[in-house]
Amino acid sequence: MSLSQFISAKKADVTAKRERRKEARPGELLDAALDLFVEKGFAATHAEEVAKRAGVSKGTLFLYFQTKEDLFKAVVRANISGRFQEWNDELAHYEGSTPALLRHFVTAWWERVGATRASGITKLMMSEARNFPELAAFYQREVVEPGQDLVRRILQRGVDRGEFRPMDTNQTVYCVLAPMIFLMIWKHSVGACVNSAHLLVPEDYLAAQMETLLHGVCLPQAAGAAPIPENKT
Amino acid sequence: MSLSQFISAKKADVTAKRERRKEARPGELLDAALDLFVEKGFAATHAEEVAKRAGVSKGTLFLYFQTKEDLFKAVVRANISGRFQEWNDELAHYEGSTPALLRHFVTAWWERVGATRASGITKLMMSEARNFPELAAFYQREVVEPGQDLVRRILQRGVDRGEFRPMDTNQTVYCVLAPMIFLMIWKHSVGACVNSAHLLVPEDYLAAQMETLLHGVCLPQAAGAAPIPENKT
Amino acid sequence: MSLSQFISAKKADVTAKRERRKEARPGELLDAALDLFVEKGFAATHAEEVAKRAGVSKGTLFLYFQTKEDLFKAVVRANISGRFQEWNDELAHYEGSTPALLRHFVTAWWERVGATRASGITKLMMSEARNFPELAAFYQREVVEPGQDLVRRILQRGVDRGEFRPMDTNQTVYCVLAPMIFLMIWKHSVGACVNSAHLLVPEDYLAAQMETLLHGVCLPQAAGAAPIPENKT
Amino acid sequence: MSLSQFISAKKADVTAKRERRKEARPGELLDAALDLFVEKGFAATHAEEVAKRAGVSKGTLFLYFQTKEDLFKAVVRANISGRFQEWNDELAHYEGSTPALLRHFVTAWWERVGATRASGITKLMMSEARNFPELAAFYQREVVEPGQDLVRRILQRGVDRGEFRPMDTNQTVYCVLAPMIFLMIWKHSVGACVNSAHLLVPEDYLAAQMETLLHGVCLPQAAGAAPIPENKT
DNA sequence: GATGAATGAGGATTCATTCAT
DNA sequence: CATGAATGAATCCTCATTCAT
Structure with missing residues (x-):
């Protein structure tokens, strides 16, 4: 492996790890949200709970979905539309x-x-x-x-x-x-x-x-x- | 009619009216609650709104039903005859x-x-x-x-x-x-x-x-x- | 003082005390709000702080003024308009x-x-x-x-x-x-x-x-x- | 040009560019911050927005100014010449x-x-x-x-x-x-x-x-x- | 150095419930 | 009994700041 290959491989690796995480996040959140929405209804499902079930903090949830309604829409799109x-x-x-x-x-x-x-x-x-x-x-x-x-x-x-x-x-x-x-x-x-x-x-x-x-x-x-x-x- | 007679007659009258209403109260509350629970669901139905629709105060509602859950249960039971x-x-x-x-x-x-x-x-x-x-x-x-x-x-x-x-x-x-x-x-x-x-x-x-x-x-x-x-x- | 006078006086007293409180409240809140708005600005003034300074709870503030903006408008009306x-x-x-x-x-x-x-x-x-x-x-x-x-x-x-x-x-x-x-x-x-x-x-x-x-x-x-x-x- | 020469030339170039930018950074940030502070006030100006307007990331902003207050002070000082x-x-x-x-x-x-x-x-x-x-x-x-x-x-x-x-x-x-x-x-x-x-x-x-x-x-x-x-x- | 994903304290607002009157 | 003023826990969402990469 050449130096430049090594360098770009390293960088690619780092980036990949991050991006894999970033790309996986919405899916994990949608997954958690689906469970909770179905179990407790839209109003009774708390944003924090969704986040916790997905293993992230409240803030992270709102990083990917601007509002709880957006989250719900995304759940519908991912699962039905x-x-x-x-x-x-x-x-x-x-x-x-x-x-x-x-x-x-x-x-x-x-x-x-x-x-x-x-x-x-x-x-x-x-x-x-x-x-x-x-x-x-x-x-x-x-x-x-x-x-x-x-x-x-x-x-x-x-x-x-x-x-x-x-x-x-x-x-x-x-x-x-x-x-x-x-x-x-x-x-x-x-x-x-x-x-x-x-x-x-x-x-x-x-x-x-x-x-x-x-x-x-x-x-x-x-x-x-x-x-x-x-x-x- | 003496003053005291007048007073007690008045009082009796008021009491009678009250008791009549008092017995009707729970029914009126259940009636109002049914409409609202059906329309908006349990969580979105506010105690005050139920009371207002039944023509009583919030305090009175909680006089007859200890909690909103109790009210909900009473509504369902009362309507399944x-x-x-x-x-x-x-x-x-x-x-x-x-x-x-x-x-x-x-x-x-x-x-x-x-x-x-x-x-x-x-x-x-x-x-x-x-x-x-x-x-x-x-x-x-x-x-x-x-x-x-x-x-x-x-x-x-x-x-x-x-x-x-x-x-x-x-x-x-x-x-x-x-x-x-x-x-x-x-x-x-x-x-x-x-x-x-x-x-x-x-x-x-x-x-x-x-x-x-x-x-x-x-x-x-x-x-x-x-x-x-x-x-x- | 006759009995009925006594009775209505008592009732009037009770009501009066309550109403006096209820009528004084907005003024107390506006007073506290003016101080804080001037001192810290609109955004930096916290509803809870206004309530506390007026000697009531957060909830009470919102009982009299639907939003912080409404509170501000009321302050302006009371003091300038x-x-x-x-x-x-x-x-x-x-x-x-x-x-x-x-x-x-x-x-x-x-x-x-x-x-x-x-x-x-x-x-x-x-x-x-x-x-x-x-x-x-x-x-x-x-x-x-x-x-x-x-x-x-x-x-x-x-x-x-x-x-x-x-x-x-x-x-x-x-x-x-x-x-x-x-x-x-x-x-x-x-x-x-x-x-x-x-x-x-x-x-x-x-x-x-x-x-x-x-x-x-x-x-x-x-x-x-x-x-x-x-x-x- | 050998590979290593190419690499270090490239690197030097990148470094030079970086350093040039690096020195300009604080100025660009102060510039962006001035606009925003004037327009929206201190509290309503968001760090991220300042960074974006200066063309850098949020992290970079905090690299040059420890807190938003520091940034504010620097903005005022820099513009009073x-x-x-x-x-x-x-x-x-x-x-x-x-x-x-x-x-x-x-x-x-x-x-x-x-x-x-x-x-x-x-x-x-x-x-x-x-x-x-x-x-x-x-x-x-x-x-x-x-x-x-x-x-x-x-x-x-x-x-x-x-x-x-x-x-x-x-x-x-x-x-x-x-x-x-x-x-x-x-x-x-x-x-x-x-x-x-x-x-x-x-x-x-x-x-x-x-x-x-x-x-x-x-x-x-x-x-x-x-x-x-x-x-x- | 630079990035931007992640964090979590903080704030406005709501509403079931209490309780003095 | 009836009232409605008062409460404060609970909830959504924001954003300065951190830190792994």
Whole structure:
């Protein structure tokens, strides 16, 4: 190793160590923040506690996130918003039937969000939306609308390909999303502190929901469902 | 009337008025507190605001409820009364088809609970369950389990009468309840502070859910649904 | 004393004691605040210190003044703004010559503001104006503009009555006010911490300023001054 | 050129550059600090901002000045240089009338100090004198007293030459200096953040002040002013 | 010497709770 | 019983200063 190589290696090393730390910090803080936000809610989570759990001081937290709201937004972005790109890509390149796509989407969502700590964020937003209008707006913009949009496009794909019967996709979107939202809320509220005799089994519940949903919205030729009778109620 | 008579009459009058109010006080406070807890959550609801809305002073609130937590617990307990007896009776004497019964149950629920202030209690419990585990257990015992039981018996009636296909009623129960729970929470959180382009219309949503549900779980002869294909995903 | 008299007297007494306290409080707080604001500046004055000096707790201060800025505004109103009514009345009813009026105004100002603690407020505003734009605007609105207006009307009175030569009153206003402002600043800065050999004697300084000013602006017939020569500079 | 030669040449170059910068550093820092202290006051000026404006890091600032107070003191000291020598010389060799000398002095002061950044120092001292008594004394000694002395000698020259009426020069000195001081403070406080309808025009204000001053203090034969009437007030 | 990440004391403000009246 | 003035612990955020690199 030449001298200059040695010198620059040394410097690189020093810098690297620092930068590794600096780059790791936000992640560690987001991690700690997610835990605490989910556990205690936005208002009841104290900045100092987040910092302590991440192993740094209060001041350091505010070095990386200007306010507690910013921290929250960053948590949402890191855990949810970021996923939509991925899903949009999958949707664009999916080649199978739309019922299969919908099942895939729900399964993937469960694995990547529903079953993870990130699911707590949704419960959190439902609880605190009214007290933090700006956060609510942010969440609506970054999560709710992209999510509804994604589902709407899936449903429309089914209609366009003659797999689903014509429908008001704007309303049906809620039939797809509501079970997921319900699941996240349930898990982080009642589910977190009660041992019921008949526990909710998320995967079974989701599968059941999807099947009842599909047999209701599918045309006969697509998923084998019968035509909907006209004499409703 | 002598002076002393006048005085004691006046005093008696004042006392009577006071006692009347005194007995009404806790109810008025619980009423005010329910509204505020639902609207803003536990932490963000200020004792003074509750008192003001009930028309008394802050001091009086703490005369009836030692702490804010006590007030919260009293609010939840006071609002979870026995509506189940009523429904159990209706179920026992219902003579129509089970799909019609289920539709009736959901409609009645929306009218008697979902559309009323009582729906706020559910939102409240979902939001604060983790902070009040003791209350969550109470809620589970007094509300969740009786509710699940009721629905389970409706579903079982359908299976027994050959209207519904055989199913794991313990899981399907959630398919009936989840939309209701979702609706209550949505209404009191996102629904209260976001002007989305595509608002959720509760009645439409419930009707749609019920139809997709029925066409998924009903046997062909019962509600005209097609047989469920065996090749699930 | 009858019973009812006794009763209402007792009640009145109790209430009175309380109210007397409640009414005295803001004054005590304003008093303490004025001292501290003048001594340490707005930013460096701590709410807790103000409260302590007034003999109450931090919380009590915020019971009477929502923010530190509000406290400051109240201090200004109590010590300066309130004076303008009084001066405007005096101006309206003054019957002597305008030079005498101007001398009266300056003397009165010195006695009622310049020589009192209130003078510190002006120095304070000069120091902190740029950091607290809202306070600066408030001060401009409540003090500077009414003050300039008052002086302008005095000058105009002199011109109208043929005592002063015609002038741009908007600029001359500063010739009257500047010595006062200078005095307040000097007194609360250099003057507060230096023992100069040749101390500024405010009364002498003001008198000298007024005389030079008058002999400059007065028409010959009014105060015996000569016409201003045209070859300035 | 060998490798080692290249390295040491490079190093020498770097070192030279560094040393050049190193010597300039404190000056750049003082320069940046002056601007900020004048603009925002001592407390509201942040170390980091000073460093950034000087193009160095926060750490470097504290390398040259142990504390923010030290920096403040250095700023004041660095900006109070000997402009008095220059003026004393001008005074000694001036051959015109004393009124003309006084006008010259005021005009020169405005051009060389009042209109420049140096005026900020005065505002700074007035604002912070009470927090830095030691500096206030220094300022008194190095600036205030020499300045008063200079003016006093001008006035005395007028009296001695029969141009000015006899006076207490110690007090009249303030009549000359106060407008200047007022102007510097006004400009850096109210003047910087208020859009008044009638803005102060420094040059006009100074000219007007000087004329009223001269016509008040001058004997008739000196500047054409009328005799001062004896019937004051 | 120079850097900038990290620190933590400090300050304004809130609000559940107490208690003299 | 009822009141509401008073309290002070608790919380977010800032920023001078330090120190490992």
